[in-house]
Amino acid sequence: MSEFTVLVVGATGSIGRYAVAESLRRGYRTRALVRDAGRGASLPEAAEAIVGDLARAQTLAPAVDGVDGIVFTHGSHGGAAAAERVDYGAVRIILEALGGRRARIALMTAIGVTKHTPGHDWKRRGERLVRASGLPYTIVRPGWFDYNEPDQRRLVMLQGDRRWASNPSDGVVSRLQIAEVLVASLTSEVADRRTLELVAEHGWAQEDLDPLFAALQPDPIGSLDGVLDTHNMPLEGEPYVVARELELVRSRRR
Template sequence: MSQKQELTDVLMVGATGTIGQLAVHAAQRHGLRPRALVRDIQRAAQQLPDVDLVQGDLEDPASLRSAVRGADAIVFTHGSGGDPRPDAREHIDYGGVRNVLSVLGAARPRVALMTSVYSTRSDVPNASLWKRRSERLLRASGLPYTIVRPGWFDHAGPTQRRLVLEQGGTADGGIASDQIAETLVRSLLTDTALGKTFELIAAEGEEPSDWNGLFDPLKADGPYSLDGALDPADLPFEAEPARLRADLDTVRSLNTSGA
């Protein structure tokens, strides 16, 4: 594993969720200093004692400016699960990434984004395009990133500890929540994970010991490409709603201007 010594402060988006809390603990184990973005400081303090908390709302970009300040890295584990609004996925899964990127200014943190094993599966009922669209924003930003698409949370047996990383959107299976969290944090610390998008499931076998070797065989995404390296070409930019094309153009302009 190749660790960047200058990477210290990590903003955790979705820190009070199941994966988020595990990612906070994983970051601590690896010597990082997690900072949890939360809406309710008092409630979060009970879930994440001894963790730096910063208040902010993913739907309010202005509230995020102080949260992102000084962050060397960002881990996104947020999700709209439990939100009854019919447009919650757009506002949270997608809008949360858009809003955080919009307030970074000239900062260039390393990013680990958790989406879904079904991000590109239009054939799967209830699969959401909004996670795939959030991935596109991150790629367009030009930031150093890794995108992790985990399978079904905790649908893995106790002896299924071997991580399987695939590309192309055909993977299906389960994985333990702690394995997802560990992979997200390891991706921040491992050079061979940079610029890559992959599906993540678990199989029978032991925990990985060589994280460089685990990430290395994966194909890197093209520079500023919309989709992952082996993603299906079935969501053309030109067919997207005008507001989403505008979001991508805005993220690209922030990247080129450093504004």
């Protein structure tokens, strides 16, 4: 059997670095997508740094070739234009580069993503592309990174995205555990088609994440949103280019 191959998008980021390390720890062949070779120099040697331009699908062919799992941990920091280009754009272009091939997807967005802000809306549109792709997926919406106390390691997976305070009272979780959940989801049958908010409460980390994934409701087949999400972004009100991209993604389904 060939090695399980994982591509990490956003590999040089604060979660991506942990995702690369976790993928290597599990013995996977690990590719790290980087903007330029210099940025890849700080990654572990065992990871294969692949230079790609998230604005040009044709440069991404080597990154997605033969890949079994893709972990998205990229993200921009403010502004609708950057969110469209980076948060949404990276998902759009990697799915385009993947074409009709199959791969398991683990996408990180954010807790509160269904509360309208320009940045959230573009992240949510990225989620919708993944759901429309027909590929197996897990969408993880983490709480506030590393705001947890040292003994706050017991993972809690929520659905419905009802925590909209936009501060750490929405929930907290360590970067390491976010990466662990993303990578674990790639090989978990019971994590398929799950959309979840991820936070940590006081207590020990669970060894096995499958009981947590299994307790979640799957997203309905064909649904653009998470199973319990608020339906506050009707497709009829979406920009034409977004609706068109959803059609393109659906047309690649087999």
